[in-house]
Amino acid sequence: MPKKPALAAPSIDPLELHDLEEGDVARLEAHGMVDATRFEGGDVSGDDLSGLAFNDCELVGVTAHETQLRAARFVSTRIERMNAPVFTAARATVRDAEILRSRMGSMELYDTDWQNVVVSGSKLGFVNLRAARMRDVRIVGCTIDELDLSGAQLSRVAFEDCTVETLRLDGARLSNVDLRGLDMHVIAGVEGMRGATLSHEQTVLMAPLFAEHLGVRVDG
Template identity: 40%
Template sequence: MVKGARRPEVRLPVLEPFAGGELEPDGDYDGVEFRELDLAEQDGGGARFMDCAVTGCALDGTRLRKARVLDSVLTGLRGVGTDLAEATLRDVEVLDARLGGVQLYGAVLERVVVRGGKIDYLNLRQARLRDVVFEGCVLVEPDFGGARLERVEFVDCALRSVDFTAATLSDVDLRGAVELGIAGGVGRLSGAVISAAQLLDLAPVLAGELGIRVEG
């Protein structure tokens, strides 16, 4: 029996509006609301966001490498090329994001829900995901290469050309994916649970992985 993911329980305090200006590298933001701001190309690398709400902000090329996002809600984010490499997201809700080329390689995600929206070319190579739920979203060519996934659920979401090459999966539930296309790493699905219908859809890919020739 697959173990279910533990979901975050985020309860935000009364928030203070962001004072303005630009994000600061290694900045410390506690109980701050960022609403409808253009944060494109700003550098918040190494910053700490605790009990924050980020709503409707543009993150094109925003540098948040090694940032820590804790007990926060991120809603309606949009942008291309956001750099969150080696970041930590813990007890975070990501809602209705429209992002492309997000860099999360080497990141740590724990008790995170990604609900709604569409993310193209999500880079989670070498990342560690524990108690993560992708729900009602579209992921186009997500890359989990070399990542470790533990108690990860895909619920009512589309996974298009997902890559699990060299990934390690434990209690990963793919049964709720309404679309499951695997571009690489199908042999790494040990530790995942799929439905009978998904097994039939993946049969040609599995046969190719095992070197089985199917004729007639």
């Protein structure tokens, strides 16, 4: 029997930020560009910051409820302890970035690009990643109410010590996606799991779901 190829783990370089200037979130503007700046605290709730580009930045303890960040760019940027009951960043780019210890409720992140990203220690509500493209992403120690990956493309994505109440995978395309560290309560679009890796325990627990999807009757 041919040997199965090994699961490829996410390849992510550590994010290192040095010599950052102190900035004020009140001065941020739509379609602007910010380099090598640290923002601590402040509230941009309700502001229109569409197209804003952060490069080599750090945002710590910022409140961003209903802030419009459509097509924004977060490159070599760390977001820590952000509070955003509603977070809107459709078609954004997140690259070489970290999202740490944040609380975000409804997250509109459809059609976004993610590459070399770590999301850790965060509590998330409804996360809309429909049609997103995610490559080399680690999600660690997060609690998620609903994760919608319908139509998304994932490559080398791993979940570790995470819980999701509802996972949607309709039309998703997965390659080297490690779900062994994800406690999933409800799954929609089971056919989208092709390309994922599950633990033996997960496979046993999900056997009735797989049987139903295949139209197999289990008797006795």
